[in-house]
Amino acid sequence: MKTCPRKLLSVFAALTLFGAVAACSGPTEVTSLDNLVTPEDERKTRAGSVFGEDGFTIGGRKRLSPGETTGIGVNSFLWRASLDTILFMPVTSADPFGGVIITDWYTPADTPENERFKLNVYILGRALRADGVKVSVFRQVQDPSGTWRDSSVPDETAIKIEDAILMKARQLRYETVEQ
Amino acid sequence: MMRKLLLGTTAIVGASILATGQALAAEPPELKVSGYIRFEAWFAGQDEEQQTGTPEDNLNASRGYHFRIDDAEIRFNANGVADNGLEYGGKVELDLDGASTIADEIVISLGGAWGTIFLGQEDGAEDLVKVAGFSVLSGQGGWDGDLDSTVNFNSDLNAPDSTGWDSGDATKITYFTPSFAGFRAGVSWTPDTGQELSKIIDDGGSDFENHIGVGVEHKGNFQDLGWHVSGRFGYAEPEDSTEPVDEAWGYSIGARVNYMGWSLAGAWNDNGDSGVATGADGDAGQWWDVALRYSTGPYTVAGGYFRGEIDTGPAGDDEVSIVSVGGNYVVAPGLDVYAEYNYVDDDPADSTVEDNTAHVGVVGTRISF
Numbered sequence: 001m002k003t004c005p006r007k008l009l010s011v012f013a014a015l016t017l018f019g020a021v022a023a024c025s026g027p028t029e030v031t032s033l034d035n036l037v038t039p040e041d042e043r044k045t046r047a048g049s050v051f052g053e054d055g056f057t058i059g060g061r062k063r064l065s066p067g068e069t070t071g072i073g074v075n076s077f078l079w080r081a082s083l084d085t086i087l088f089m090p091v092t093s094a095d096p097f098g099g100v101i102i103t104d105w106y107t108p109a110d111t112p113e114n115e116r117f118k119l120n121v122y123i124l125g126r127a128l129r130a131d132g133v134k135v136s137v138f139r140q141v142q143d144p145s146g147t148w149r150d151s152s153v154p155d156e157t158a159i160k161i162e163d164a165i166l167m168k169a170r171q172l173r174y175e176t177v178e179q
Numbered sequence: 180m181m182r183k184l185l186l187g188t189t190a191i192v193g194a195s196i197l198a199t200g201q202a203l204a205a206e207p208p209e210l211k212v213s214g215y216i217r218f219e220a221w222f223a224g225q226d227e228e229q230q231t232g233t234p235e236d237n238l239n240a241s242r243g244y245h246f247r248i249d250d251a252e253i254r255f256n257a258n259g260v261a262d263n264g265l266e267y268g269g270k271v272e273l274d275l276d277g278a279s280t281i282a283d284e285i286v287i288s289l290g291g292a293w294g295t296i297f298l299g300q301e302d303g304a305e306d307l308v309k310v311a312g313f314s315v316l317s318g319q320g321g322w323d324g325d326l327d328s329t330v331n332f333n334s335d336l337n338a339p340d341s342t343g344w345d346s347g348d349a350t351k352i353t354y355f356t357p358s359f360a361g362f363r364a365g366v367s368w369t370p371d372t373g374q375e376l377s378k379i380i381d382d383g384g385s386d387f388e389n390h391i392g393v394g395v396e397h398k399g400n401f402q403d404l405g406w407h408v409s410g411r412f413g414y415a416e417p418e419d420s421t422e423p424v425d426e427a428w429g430y431s432i433g434a435r436v437n438y439m440g441w442s443l444a445g446a447w448n449d450n451g452d453s454g455v456a457t458g459a460d461g462d463a464g465q466w467w468d469v470a471l472r473y474s475t476g477p478y479t480v481a482g483g484y485f486r487g488e489i490d491t492g493p494a495g496d497d498e499v500s501i502v503s504v505g506g507n508y509v510v511a512p513g514l515d516v517y518a519e520y521n522y523v524d525d526d527p528a529d530s531t532v533e534d535n536t537a538h539v540g541v542v543g544t545r546i547s548f
Binding site: 039 | 207208209210211212213252256258266268270286288290291292294301302306307308309310313314317319320323355356357363507509510512513515545547548
């Protein structure tokens with residue numbers, strides 16, 4: 001009968017050892033009641049919460065996904081990367097809440113004088129993901145009478161600019177994580 | 180003496196947490212309020228509408244339908260992280276189920292990379308890793324729900340109970356390791372399984388003392404395949420009472436596999452001779468269950484089978500079989516509706532007591548916040 005606490009001690013000792021080894025051997029997850037969910041708890045919470053993912057919480061730090069900030073309405077990495085990428089063009093409008101950047105007409109130095117470009121950049125959400133940015137490229141060519149006329153742009157042009165923005169965003173993210 | 184030693188080790192663990200550095204809040208503490216409310220309509224048809232046996236409360240289920248709000252919960256969780264990494268928190272869960280004591284689970288947790296200690300009223304380690312067929316059931320939970328409140332069971336083991344070897348929410352200390360590569364293990368010590376939100380000492384009741392519960396689990400996944408397996412064990416000594424009973428021991432193993440919206444789960448549970456009168460024939464029963472679920476978007480459908488048997492001695496076995504099918508639909512975050520049908524076959528060993536067959540339907544809606 002009274003051997004019970006001794007058994008208990010050895011179980012405690014074994015588990016503490018396991019815990020110590022586990023703690024030293026690599027990625028571990030701290031145990032809390034949040035990750036010990038009984039079947040009954042799972043049934044009760046299956047539909048989530050009326051208050052969204054985090055439920056009704058007072059205080060604490062708001063949980064943000066990478067690049068999500070409270071200051072602007074769209075992903076901050078994509079926003080910064082977009083501005084950096086189209087830095088060489090004059091910007092007429094930039095709305096950080098809607099995620100829209102519109103440039104003015106611009107003729108790059110190495111293109112013919114009778115050709116000009118304009119860019120619209122849309123950042124589509126708060127998440128840093130490949131389909132989170134959309135670029136539209138407009139091109140106009142001046143005809144001999146001096147009138148600017150719309151001209152077609154190859155699809156790859158927009159995609160190349162999107163890639164450049166994503167590359168830059170990834171770099172910014174990487175630098176932030178490094179810090 | 181051993182008990183002193185045990186208390187000593189607990190104190191050392193406690194001191195080692197506190198000694199690791201000055202505890203200043205590294206992250207702002209937070210308070211989370213959550214809970215749920217449900218409304219259900221129950222429809223039941225059964226052979227034995229009036230109670231004839233002894234196991235359950237006297238039940239008169241002659242009308243065959245009723246509405247109910249039998250359970251609602253409010254939970255307060257307060258958590259913080261000290262700058263030495265100590266994660267500390269407390270939970271108070273108020274269970275509004277008509278019982279006079281509304282506080283259900285009250286626990287303090289202290290955790291870190293070395294493991295986590297839970298102090299208070301909470302399921303034991305043997306319960307917190309539970310996996311069984313009913314893990315994947317929908318609706319109000321089939322045989323893990325409230326069938327015994329409506330069906331006249333004459334057999335004792337009519338739900339997935341682990342009588343005696345499961346310490347329930349009795350006041351205890353639990354240690355859990357952190358999860359390492361999906362593995363986690365825990366142990367609980369409950370001095371008195373009858374001690375729940377009480378300061379009145381009763382060491383001579385019909386419950387158990389020095390309960391030890393052990394739970395081990397592994398959670399993992401490979402591509403679309405996920406799994407959760409667990410083993411649970413409990414042991415306790417009976418308190419001194421006028422009618423001596425056997426010591427409580429039992430174990431359970433359970434597994435769950437998830438693949439592309441499908442979940443299959445099952446468990447086997449043996450209650451040993453827990454609490455059976457000393458010298459008497461018979462045992463405390465065994466049960467097993469299996470269930471399958473399919474979820475797509477807001478829809479979930481599930482069904483399964485439960486079987487419980489108790490050897491009552493010379494008279495033979497009490498046998499209960501339950502088939503449950505049901506479905507959930509999540510209307511909006513925090514709001515779901517569900518429907519469930521249960522077929523119950525209750526076959527008690529006592530030949531003077533009628534068998535009971537029941538059909539039980541439940542339609543409900545639940546708000547969780």
